[in-house]
Amino acid sequence: DVKVTQSSRYLVKRTGEKVFLECVQDMDHENMFWYRQDPGLGLRLIYFSYDVKMKEKGDIPEGYSVSREKKERFSLILESASTNQTSMYLCASGNQPQHFGDGTRLSIL
Amino acid sequence: GEDVEQSLFLSVREGDSSVINCTYTDSSSTYLYWYKQEPGAGLQLLTYIFSNMDMKQDQRLTVLLNKKDKHLSLRIADTQTGDSAIYFCAESLGNEKLTFGTGTRLTIIP
Numbered sequence: 295d296v297k298v299t300q301s302s303r304y305l306v307k308r309t310g311e312k313v314f315l316e317c318v319q320d321m322d323h324e325n326m327f328w329y330r331q332d333p334g335l336g337l338r339l340i341y342f343s344y345d346v347k348m349k350e351k352g353d354i355p356e357g358y359s360v361s362r363e364k365k366e367r368f369s370l371i372l373e374s375a376s377t378n379q380t381s382m383y384l385c386a387s388g389n390q391p392q393h394f395g396d397g398t399r400l401s402i403l
Numbered sequence: 404g405e406d407v408e409q410s411l412f413l414s415v416r417e418g419d420s421s422v423i424n425c426t427y428t429d430s431s432s433t434y435l436y437w438y439k440q441e442p443g444a445g446l447q448l449l450t451y452i453f454s455n456m457d458m459k460q461d462q463r464l465t466v467l468l469n470k471k472d473k474h475l476s477l478r479i480a481d482t483q484t485g486d487s488a489i490y491f492c493a494e495s496l497g498n499e500k501l502t503f504g505t506g507t508r509l510t511i512i513p
Contacts, residue, residue: 298445300445303443325499327499334411334505335505336407336491336503336504336505336506337446337491337493337503338503339500339501342499342500344499352500384445384446386446389499390433390434390495391434391436391448391451392448392501393448394438394445394446394447394448395445396444396445397443397444397445399443
């Protein structure tokens with residue numbers, strides 16, 4: 295079974311802080327993805343990576359950056375957290391289909 | 404551009420069949436997916452269908468695809484309380500990305 299592990303289930307941070315969300319997969323997948331999920335909006339793609347050190351912007355990359363230094367790990371970075379980044383963040387890996395982690399519910403105060 | 408639409412809510416009595424509908428706009432979709440999200444959890448892949456198929460059945464789940472109308476449905480037979488969740492459909496155009504619908508919250512009435 296594919297395992298996608300997100301480092302935190304719940305996280306509370308303050309406005310202006312730099313926030314790191316970590317995701318690890320154990321299936322040697324080349325593709326990894328970060329989404330945010332908001333009520334009534336479904337899932338929106340923030341960034342994805344198709345190989346180590348490679349990244350592509352998704353539909354809503356503003357205010358975020360990513361890092362892929364190793365194949366199994368894909369990090370999402372909020373450079374200066376703002377309250378409108380309070381959301382559920384979901385990591386996925388694979389391609390046709392994508393497999394998801396359990397999500398990180400991030401609150402920015 | 405790609406757009407995937409679903410109703411936000413569906414209520415079904417326990418033991419009845421649930422039918423969750425989805426429409427999409429891009430006729431070049433290659434795969435169409437159904438994911439299930441239970442409260443506080445991530446998305447679990449339920450089933451998927453390749454675009455050259457009309458139907459796929461897997462135990463209590465039946466997926467129907469009408470390519471002409473760009474309509475996808477998920478039927479859950481004998482709906483149980485454990486089926487309460489949000490169901491997302493998603494389309495793939497053969498590249499790495501998926502486009503998701505807004506999700507349908509399925510509520511089971513005892």
